[in-house]
Amino acid sequence: MTIGGLSPVENKGRRSNKEILDENAPLLPTKREEDGGFDEFNGASFSGAVFNLSTTIVGAGIMALPATMKVVGLVPGIAMVIFFAFLTEASIEMLIRFSRAGKTASYAGVMGDAFGKVGKVLLQICVTINNVGVLIVYMIIIGDVLSGTSSSGVHHYGVLEGWFGEHWWNGRFFLLLVTTLAIFAPLACFKHIDSLRLTSALSVALAVVFVVITAGIAIVKLLSGSISVPKLFPSIPNLASVWNLFTVVPVLVTAYICHYNVHTINNELDDSSQIKPIVWTSLVLCSTVYIATSFFSFLLFGESILDDVLANFDSNLGIPYSSLLNDAVRVSYAVHLMLVYPIIFHALRLNLDGLLFPSARPFSSDNRRFALITVGLLSVIFLAANFIPSIWDAFQFTGATAAVCIGFIFPAAITLRDPHGIATKWDKILSVFMIILAVLSNAIAVYSDAYSLFKKDKSLTRS
Structure with a gap:
């Protein structure tokens, strides 16, 4: 199945005419202002679009995937990473194809075309919930890495605490405040997603740095004989271990969620027929990073690998300069998340604006609304990350549910609804499979998180 981008003729008509209803038009003009005049933006490049979409995909998920290899084994794990990449491509293809048929230029517009105002609002709510939760978690991780954490009852030193000791200026609140004002706020001021192409390129490069460091350490230890070849297939001694295999599904289902930025990136392309190769x-780039990270991390840490592999880089690696390498991994990952933040924030702001002001004029002609929504969102996320660090648990419920809706349930539902009669029999079979898989992963995620919270509360009560 391939992605059919908008043809150059259709793309030109979309940008030069006003045939699209206002509610389906992108919130930000693409190459032209609504009055027909050109603004300063001249269209996004192929490489810039690739980096922005890749950065949307590779966020915190890169740290959770290695642990799936411990559960299902190396061979099935890698096969599942590749399988979900193809499944993601299929779901994006559905969105683009129905966008073209309905002459819509946003994800919300496609949902509105298929399910009316209710569908459009539901999509915007899901993107808002998912992205707010993701950004809060990102800030919590950044704070944990740089200033340490005591959420588990034992204080784990952050990088800056380890270097300089405990001071007011490397505390969580101050560091996150500086990060918000010096990094997030300036990058959030860009109205075009293509303006973030350089920071996205750096973000992808930092993810590659993590892979290179992990691979280097693993190869050195493998050659020295201090680590063994990891298990290739899962061990299934009892029925409980079979159930445990399904716990990796939610991680894999959400690993490639990027659908809320596809239309925005496509709208800014000078030639939107490039969306297919983009x-x-x-997906190839991100799959390569995912597979390499999972393989070398599992090779390095084996059965001792943690749910968040970053936590494994908080101890002696058994090689020279271990402490330096640990700090390099942690700092590069923290900076990586800082640069992923504005890409996720961009989609959050657009969808929240569409939810609150569905009939308002575009951001580019209303700087006051743009500023108010930007400042409001930055403030809410900053305060939540500082004062409600346990919100990670809460957003495991809402975030996982919203993410699978965005990535699989909504595209499949649009295809099954088939408002323009273009869905094939295979499209509908695949859509039913996507919905079953998404519902299953949601059920597993909610059950797993509820069970973990129950065990935690029970242990606290006994103590």
């Missing part, structure tokens, strides 16, 4: 290139 999506394929991004």
Whole structure:
């Protein structure tokens, strides 16, 4: 199945005419202002679009995937990473195809075309919930890495605490405040997603740095004989271990969620027929990073690998300069998340604006609304990350549910609804499979998180 981008003729008509209803038009003008005049933006490049879409995909998920290899084994794990990449491509293809048929230029517009105002609002709510939760978690991780954490009852030193000791200026609140004002706020001021292409390129490069460091350490230890070849297939001694295999599904289902930015990136392309190779290139790049990270991390840490592999880089690696390498991994990952933040924030702001002001004029002609929404969101996320660090648990419920809706349930539902009669029999079979998989992963995620919270509360009560 391939992604059919908008043809150059259709793209030109979309940008030069006003045939699209206002509610389906992108919130930000693409190459032209609504009055027909050109603004300063001249269209996004292929490489910039690839980096922006890749950065949307590779966020915190890169740290959770290695642990799936411990559960299912190396061979099935890698096969599942590749399988979900193809499944993501199929779901994006559905969105683009129905966008073209309905002459819509946003994800919310496609949902509105298929399910009316209710569908459009539901999509915007899901993107808002998912992205707010993701950004709060990102800030919590950044704070944990740089200033340490005591959420588990034992204080784990952050990088800056380890270097300089405990001071007021490397405390969580101050560091996150500086990060918000010096990094997040300036990058959030860009109205075009293509303006973030350089920071996205750096973000992808930092993810590659993590892979290179992990691979280097693993190869050195493998050659020295201090680590063994990890298990290739899962061990299934009892029925409980079979159930445990399904716990990796939610991680894999949400690993490639990027659908809320596909239309925005496509709208800014000078030639939107490039969207097919852009999506394929991004998925290949991200799949390569995912597979390499999972393989070398599992090779390095084996059965001792933690749910968040970053936590494994908080101890002696058994090689020279272990402490330096640990700090390099942690700092590069923290900076990586800082640069992923504005890409996720961009989609959050657009969808929240569409939810609150569905009939308002575009951001580019209303700087006051743009500033108010930007400042409001930055403030809420900053305060939540500082004063409600346990919100991670809460957003495991809402975030996982919203993410699978965005990535699989909504595209499949649009296809099954088939408002323009273009869905094939295979499309509908695949859509039913996507919905079953998404519902299953949601059920597993909610059960797993509820069970973990129950065990935690029970242990606290006994103590």
